[in-house]
Amino acid sequence: MDIVLECDQLTKTYTSGEKKLTVLDHVSFKAEQGTSLSIIGPSGSGKTTLLGLCAGLDVPTSGTISLMNFKLNNLSEDDRAYIRNQYVGFVFQNFQLLSTLTALENVMVPLELRGEKNVAVKAKELLGRVGLGDRYHHYPTQLSGGEQQRVALARAFITSPKILFADEPTGNLDEANAQQVTDLLFGLNREEKTTLVLVTHNLELAQKTERIIKMKGGLVVNA
């Protein structure tokens, strides 16, 4: 199976004055195409930092990250953005929709950034798949939390990403909505054969993935 993501000895240290704080300490792991894995651990264990590094949102202090065979360490911010646009999808705990755009427009953005035209059809189809076929022209403030997260899911899958990073995707949702989003997330993931990297506190959710990486104090304690 092809390796989609490979982290090798990742370390991230923040410096504040003379103090140094290591939030990730020599973390290594791999993710193959079409598989799913969860990163779990208590607050401050380095989960989100690891996710950010893997997605090229930040750069490590040392160690290497390879995403779709691109070594992220050597790439500029713009090049990393290009790779994210081509291969990566995101789902966040706080949905992170653009407040000035409608649901449909939010979903269209990643393809439009590629310069593609006539993307509304695909966006509408995806919104239909997540059950929001009647909410195209609603702004985020006009949608419930569960609906916003479903828009975020549609946006994440519109580029048919090779890998999807999800940071506490059900963290802000009630039980019913959380279940609906979880089903959609794993369903779409299976259909699109996407690699899923999930960061969560929720052990029940984590157990739905094929593999769990447990972190504590910046170290992987059980992979």
Next chain:
Amino acid sequence: MAWRDGLHNFSRLFLFISSLITGIAGVVAIASLNYSLQDELDRNAKELLGADLVVNSSKKISSELIKVIDSTKVALARDADMASMVMFMHTKESRLIKLTALQGDFPFYGELETFPTDAYAKMKSGRFAMLDESLATQYNVSSEDSLKIGNTVFKVAGVVRKIPGGGGLTATLAPAVYISLTELDSTGLVQYGSRVNYSLYLKTTSDKQTAEVIDRIKPLSKKMGFGFETVQARRDGLGQGIKSVNQFFSLLAFVALILGCIGVASSVHIYAREKRDEVAVLRCVGSSGWQAFNIYFIQIFVLGVVGSLMGAGLGAIIHQVIPIAFKEYIPLKLQFAISWRAIAEGVALGGIVSILFSLLPLMAVRFVPPLTVLRADFNATKVFSKSRLAATILIIVFPILAAAYQTKSWISGGLFSVGLALALGCLALVAAGLLWLVRKYFPLGATFVFRHALSNLFRPNNQTRVLLVTIGLGAFIIATLNIIQNSLLGQVEFTGSQNQSNTILFDIQPSQKDGVLQLMKEQNLPANQVVPIITCRLSGLKNKTIEEIQKDTTNIPEWALTREYRITYRDSLSKSGSEKLVKGEVQKFYPGRKDSVYVTISEGMHETLKLQIGDSLTFNIQGVDMRVRVGGIRKVEWPKDPPNFLFVFPSGVLENAPQIWVATTRINDNVAASKFQQALVVNYPNVSLIDLRLVLSTVDELFKKVGLVIRFLALFSIVTGLVVLAGAVINSKFARMKENVLLRTIGARTSHLTKITLIEYGYLGLFSALTGMALSLGGGWLLCKFFFQVSFSVDWIELLTISGGVMLLTMFIGWFNSREVISTPPLQVLRREG
């Protein structure tokens, strides 16, 4: 707490207040200039007149009056001035000047500054002339050269750098040449029809003696047809002029201040809204509403005072620069003193403004419910607040009070406040309309970058409308000025038109008429118009004498009743097509018929004099009364092929009255113009020539000068608008940072984000410019139609340039303040959010 919290937000808070700095700077600079001018006026009033009393007359001053004045034993000097041609002998070039013939020890006060210093004494000694320095520079005249004025050649004695009562704009319009009064007759310029102004300058020993002289001459004033002017009258006149100009400029500066106020209110509103969560926590731990309010109020007040001090300092610096930059428009030599009064007023005004305009948005802090800590979307029911009502009333009253203080007039202040409120209301309406149109006709087919940039204008907590109004107001002022300038210039801009006259010859004596026409023929110049002119005054209207009309309440302006009219006679409308008959007819003269003389009157003048077809009026023509009736009303396009006339008589009535002739022609190039002027001055020295191309360029120059001053002040509004914009950009920084980071996360590159930012502010600049332009077209049209009464004329290229400039400036300010937003790494914001 206020201090600790303020430290964290200092740079942001300071930006709120910085929009005040430009407003206060404008107010202080203008107030300082006004105080300096008034002080200077009080100190040097006599120098403005050059004497204690001046007697003016358009007729030669009678020996009887001289005798009366001589009997009072006052020192006396005199001058006579008139329009004349001068030929510069070294180049044979000629032009129209104001000829001033002086006699005696003028000026008694102040200094006639010449170069060389003995030029004035030399001029008085014989056939020597001095000329204004600007004229000498323009025609490259040196002390070795000579000038031909009328029949006489004068050697150049030197140049005049400064003369009491002269210089400034007067010199721009009509540069002067000075000769001795004893030499005036030798020029042969004073003939029938020549318009000469005679003045007597009197130096008294005391104010009491001045009053005595006035008592002696006043009874003779009407009979002999002269007027007089005292130092006090000149000071009052000039003081009134300075006051009016100052009022206008103060109000422009005040506009900048009001814009600053809007900026403060808008920014503090956003700031207070963002502080909602913190306030809720404070309320949870036991803070009262007023305690929470005080924390933020103290921050704004302290920074308001700091901002005002900085604005006052900046204003004081600008005040030092104004006399250097605009010295040619200021009639007095200013001292570089700091006006502490203006500074104190500025600081007080800034303090009040910062308190007043932050009160309302900050009061909202008092009503933040503690429950917001648990539920962010919880809104308390609105409660009536006396303090909120008081603040609202104060905010409404403040602009009226402040404008009244600035203009030192309740009426001006009130009218200005209403006008400003209307202008801001219209701008807000246009801005809202534009945004509504954008929403309605959103360009769904445009590329993502363009659509997203446009959507950003509607982001939550946006200040788009405030920005459209603030930047739009600056654009409005500049565009309106441009429209007025173009419309006024359009009135004199006839030289480009084919076949229209661009040269007017006047003061042609009847005996010279054929010779002048022959000269034009020899030089292949067309005689477009050759018309006689007779001077006269009104002595009666509709069977009433002028004196009777002056006493009753007909509301006919004094000037229209007492002015000198220059009329002509012909049996048809002007052949140039500059007039058409709108009512009545052009009637010929039939001797012997009752009421046989029917004249035509120009449209507008008939309204001023309240005359209709068939009404009678009586003219005093060189001492002879002539009763006529109105036979027709002509619509006259005054700028087209002058001269045009208010009254036209039929032929056969005035042929024997004393008259002069005017001829018009078109000269297409400078060489031909120079050759003709030269021949004219040599053969007919008393005939004057107006080169309308020169008039046009002079008027244009004048507009440029006045426009420069107004633009300088309008700049305060633009700068304030841009500072408000910078504040708004910083206010929305976190929201925009979040958006950009999100876009970066899903693949946007720096070029995408830069384009979105530039296009967003490009839209903002464009809409602001459109808002300002829309209002300026409306306002400009109203001003042209009802105030200046000229044809509305727009130079679209210049308006587009102004719009482009506003747009580019807005884009630059927006982009400059967004650099950090564009370059922020994604994870930082996502973490903060998560």
